[in-house]
Amino acid sequence: MLKKYYHYFFLLTLAVIVFYSSDFKVIIAGIAIFLVGMIFMEDGFKLFSGGVLERALHVSTDTVPKAVAIGIIATSIVQSSSLISIIIISFLSAELITLSGAIGVIFGSNIGSTTTAWIISSLGLEIDIATYAMPMIIFGAVFVFSDTKSYQGVGKILLGLGFVFLGIDYMKDGFEVLQGRFDLSKYALEGYLGVLVYISFGLIATVIMQSSAATMALIITALATNQIIFVNALELAIGANVGTTITAILGAISSNANGKRVALAHFIFNFTAAVVAVVFLYQLMDFTTFLASKIGIADHDYGMKLALFHTVFNTMGVLIISPFTKKFVKYLEMLFIEVNLYALKPLYLDNVVINVPDAAIESIKKETIHLYDSAIEAISHSMFLHRHAFIKNPDLVGAVKNSDMSIDADISKFYTDKVKTLYGEIIHYATLSQENMNEENQNRVYDLKLASREIVEAMKNMRDLQRNIFYYSKSKNSYIKEEYNNLRVYIAKTIDTIEKLKEHVDDLDVITSIELLKEGIKGLDSIKNSRIDTLIRENKIDSKMATSLINDSAFAYDVSQKLIQVATTLWIKDKDIRTLGVQK
Amino acid sequence: MKIGKVLEGIEKLFFSDINDEKKQEKLKEKLLKKIEETKIEIKNSSTDEELRDLKAKLYILKKLLERV
Numbered sequence: 084m085l086k087k088y089y090h091y092f093f094l095l096t097l098a099v100i101v102f103y104s105s106d107f108k109v110i111i112a113g114i115a116i117f118l119v120g121m122i123f124m125e126d127g128f129k130l131f132s133g134g135v136l137e138r139a140l141h142v143s144t145d146t147v148p149k150a151v152a153i154g155i156i157a158t159s160i161v162q163s164s165s166l167i168s169i170i171i172i173s174f175l176s177a178e179l180i181t182l183s184g185a186i187g188v189i190f191g192s193n194i195g196s197t198t199t200a201w202i203i204s205s206l207g208l209e210i211d212i213a214t215y216a217m218p219m220i221i222f223g224a225v226f227v228f229s230d231t232k233s234y235q236g237v238g239k240i241l242l243g244l245g246f247v248f249l250g251i252d253y254m255k256d257g258f259e260v261l262q263g264r265f266d267l268s269k270y271a272l273e274g275y276l277g278v279l280v281y282i283s284f285g286l287i288a289t290v291i292m293q294s295s296a297a298t299m300a301l302i303i304t305a306l307a308t309n310q311i312i313f314v315n316a317l318e319l320a321i322g323a324n325v326g327t328t329i330t331a332i333l334g335a336i337s338s339n340a341n342g343k344r345v346a347l348a349h350f351i352f353n354f355t356a357a358v359v360a361v362v363f364l365y366q367l368m369d370f371t372t373f374l375a376s377k378i379g380i381a382d383h384d385y386g387m388k389l390a391l392f393h394t395v396f397n398t399m400g401v402l403i404i405s406p407f408t409k410k411f412v413k414y415l416e417m418l419f420i421e422v423n424l425y426a427l428k429p430l431y432l433d434n435v436v437i438n439v440p441d442a443a444i445e446s447i448k449k450e451t452i453h454l455y456d457s458a459i460e461a462i463s464h465s466m467f468l469h470r471h472a473f474i475k476n477p478d479l480v481g482a483v484k485n486s487d488m489s490i491d492a493d494i495s496k497f498y499t500d501k502v503k504t505l506y507g508e509i510i511h512y513a514t515l516s517q518e519n520m521n522e523e524n525q526n527r528v529y530d531l532k533l534a535s536r537e538i539v540e541a542m543k544n545m546r547d548l549q550r551n552i553f554y555y556s557k558s559k560n561s562y563i564k565e566e567y568n569n570l571r572v573y574i575a576k577t578i579d580t581i582e583k584l585k586e587h588v589d590d591l592d593v594i595t596s597i598e599l600l601k602e603g604i605k606g607l608d609s610i611k612n613s614r615i616d617t618l619i620r621e622n623k624i625d626s627k628m629a630t631s632l633i634n635d636s637a638f639a640y641d642v643s644q645k646l647i648q649v650a651t652t653l654w655i656k657d658k659d660i661r662t663l664g665v666q667k
Numbered sequence: 668m669k670i671g672k673v674l675e676g677i678e679k680l681f682f683s684d685i686n687d688e689k690k691q692e693k694l695k696e697k698l699l700k701k702i703e704e705t706k707i708e709i710k711n712s713s714t715d716e717e718l719r720d721l722k723a724k725l726y727i728l729k730k731l732l733e734r735v
Contacts, residue, residue, distance in 0.1 A: 591701045591728070598727040659694050663734050 093291070110257030110301075114292060117250025117300050120243045121163065123223075127239030128161040140170055144184030147408050151401060154191020162296070164196040168331060168345065169435055174442050175341040182341070183412045186348045190401045193324075193353065197394040199296040200320075203251055203303050204386030216252070219245030251300055258308040278361055281315045285322020286329065295327035299393070303386045313385050317368060320393050321357050328353045340419040342435075348415055356400025371395055427457055427501040432512045440524045443516040447531045450509050451538070452653055457502060458538045459578055462642070464492035465549040466571045467556070473575045474582050483572045488556050495546045502542065509535050527658075534652040537645040544638045544645075551635050555628075562623040566615075566632055570639040573604055577643040581650045590660045597651055597664055604643045691735055698732045 101108045143153035158164050171188050174180045219241045226238025289298045299320065306316045328350040335346035360367060371392040372382075380387045404411070431449040436442040463470045466483075467490045473482040513532050517525045548570070555567040577600060584596040615632060618624045624632065655661040705725045712718040 589701075591697060591731075594731065595724050595727045598730070599723055602723075602727075659690055663694075663731050 106257060106260050108257075109260065110254050113250045113253030113255075113257055113304075114297050114301065115250070116246050116253060117297055118292065118294055120246030120248075120250055121294060121296055122243070123239045123246060124243030125161065125163040125166050127236045127241075127243055128163070128166070140167075140174065140180075140188065144174075144180045144188060147183055147187040147405065150184045150187025151191035151194075151405070154188035154193075155195040156191075157188075158192040158195025159198040162196075162199055162202075164192045164295075164327070165331075167192045167195075168349070170439060172342045172345050172435060174439070175345065179442055179445055181412075182344060182415060183408055185341075185345055186352075186408060186412065186415075189345060189349050190352060190405065193349075193356075193397045194394065194401060196295065196327075197390065197397055200299045200303065200390035200393045201387070203247075203300050204384075204390045206248070216245045216248035220249070247300075251304060254301060254304040255308065258305050258310050277315060278318050278364065281318035282322035282325070282357070282361070285319035285324075286326040287322075288319075289323045289326025290329050290333075293330050295323045298323040298326065303389060306385045306389060313388070314364075314368060316385065316389050317364065317392055320389060321360050321396070324353050324393075324397070325350075325357050343419045344415040347418070348411065351411075352400060352404055355404060356396060359399065359403060360396045367392065367396060367399075427505045429453075429505060429508045429512075432508055437512065437516045438519050440516070440520045443512075443520075444524060444527055444531070447509065447513050447516065447528060448653060450505075450512075451531050451535050451649075454502070454505055454509060454535055455538050455649060455653065457505070458542050461492065461494050461497045461502070461542055462545050462574070463578065464490050464497075465494040465545045466552060466574060467492075468571065468575060470578075474579050476579075479575055479579055480572050483575050484568045488553065494542060494549055498539070498542050498546070502539065506535055506539050530652050534649045537649050541642045541645040541649075544642045548635050548638045548642070551631050555631070560624060560628065562618055563628045563632065566618070566624075567635070570635060573606065574639055574642055576600075577604060577646050581646060581654075584650065585654055587654075590655050590657045593655050594651070594660050594664050597647055597655075600647055601644075604640060604647075695732065695735050698728060698735065702728045702732070 097111070101111060140153060140157060144150040154167065158167050161167065167188065171180070171185045175182060175185045223238045223241030223243070223245055226234045227242060229235055229238065285298060285302070288301065289295050292298060302311070302316050302319045302323070305311045306313065311319070328346070331346040331349050335342045371388055374395065375384075375388045375391055376382070378391075380391065429450055430453055431446040433446060436446050460470060463473075467488040468483060468486050469490070472486065473479050476482045510532055513528050513535075517528050520528065552567055552571060555563050558564050580596060580600045580603075584593050587593045587596065615629065615636070619626075619629050651661055651664045655664065702725065705721055705728060709718060709721045709725065712721055
C-alpha cells in the first residue's frame, strides 16, 4: 500500500518538475535515457553470453579470492551489479555455490561496478555523440531485428552503450544550461555537515533512481560542469554506494532466506566501507590525488579522479572485510532460518532461478525431493506405519508386522488437499524453465517431471491398497493377514533402502543398491509368484481374498517400481550411470 | 554466425563435455575399479551376512558392466 502511494507521489513530483522546469527536464531525460541504455546492455549481455556467464560464476566461486576476481570481471563486462546479484542469489538458493562464494562475488561486483564511473569519465564526457553514440544506436537497432540471438545480443549492447552516452550528453547539456542560471556550487558544504548532507543526497538519489550507475553519471556530469566541488562529489559517491544496497534490501524483502542474507551482506560491507571512507575522507582524497598523478590523470580531470576514488574506497572495503569472511558467513547463516520442512508449498521454485538452466534444474530436483518426502509420509501412513518406526530399523519386518494400525490417514484427501498443488507448481515451473534450455537440459527436466508424476501415481496406487490393508489386517484368516503384512514389508523395505542409498557418495553404490532392490521386490510379482497358487490350491484363502491379493500385489509392485525409478532420477548424479539403471 | 562460433569455441575450451565413446570408456574403468574394490572387500569380510551382501553387489556390478 505504502509502495503504491510512494509511486503516485513520485510520479506527481516528476510531472511538476518536468512541466515547470525545462532545465531539470533535460537532466531528468538524460537520466531516463541513461537508465534505458543500462537495461538494454543488461538484456544484451544475457542474450549474448548464452549461459557462459552463469557457468563462469558457477565454477569460479570455490574460494573467496576467486569469487572476488570473477565478481570484478563479470560486473566490469556486463556493467550491471544487479544482474550479477540476481544470478548469485539464484545459485545460492539452488545450493550450487556456498554463501562465502556468493559474498566473494558481491565484494568483487562492488569493485567491478566502479568501471562504469571510469567509462563515463573517460569516454562519456569526451565522446562526440554524433560520431560514436548515434552510429551505435543505428546499428544496434538494425542488429536487434536479427534472427540469431547472438546478433540480437550485440544489437542490444550497442543500443545500450549508445543510449548511455546519449543520456550522459543530455545530463551534461542540462547542467551546462543550469549553470548559466543557477550556480549550485555556491551551496557547496565543507566539513562534516557537508559529509552528512551530500552522503544523504547520494543515498536518496540512488534509491529513487534504483541505479548507482545513474547517480555516478549525474555526479560526474555535475562535477564536469563545476556544479559541485570535488569533496562533495566524493561524499555523493559514498552515499550512492550505500544507496545501492538499500535498493537490494528492498528487493530482498520478498525474497527467500538466501536473498536476504546476500542483501544484508551487501549492506554491511558497503556501510562499513562508507564509515571508514568518511572517517579517513581527506586522507583518501589526498591518496587518490597522489595515485592519480602517478597513473597520468590530469590534475583538473575531477571526473576520472572521482572514478579512481570510487575504485580505491571499494577496494579498501574488500581488503578490510575479506579477512573476516568466515565469521561473517557464520553470522549470516544464523539469520533468516526458514522452518517449514513439512509445509506443502514450494520451497525451492524461485522465479529468479527460472532462466538460469543449471540453477533451475537444481531447484526442480530439490522440489521433487520435497514432493517425494511428503509422499513417503503419506504412503507410510496409508500402510499404518510411522516412518521413524521402520526406516533404518534393523528389525524392519518386526516393526511393520507389530504396528498397531491406529493411524487415521486418508491418502486420497492428503493428495487432493496438499500434494496436488505442489505437483502442479513443479510441472508448471519445470515447463516454463525448459523454454531457455538446450536439449540435454530439457531432457533432464523431462526426467524430473516424470519423477514427479511417478511419485503422485505411487500415492494414487496406495489409495486402492490402503482399504484392503486395513480390512485384511482385521481378518481372522492368518494367511491373508500375513500376505498383506508382506506387502507392507516390501514397500517399507523399498522406502528404507532408498533412505539409506541417499547417504552414498558414489553413484555406483547408489545404482548397485537400486538394482539389488529391484531384484528384491520381484517377489511382489504375484503372477509369477507360486506362493499365491499354493494358498489357493490348499484352500488357505478363498477366491475373493485371492483376487484382492493378486491385484494388490500388482499395486504394491507398481508402487515400489515407481519409487525405485524416482530414486534413480533423483539420487544418481551421473547421467550415464542413471541410464544404466533404466536398462533391463 | 561468427560470434556464435566464438562462443562455441569458448564453451568447448572451458566447459567441454567429453564425447560418447570416451564417456563409455570412463564408465567402464569406474565399474572395473569398483569390481576390484568389492573383490578385496569380499576377501576381507568377517560375517556371512556381509559376505552375502558383497557377493550380491559384485553380481550387480558385473551385470552393469555388461550393459555398458
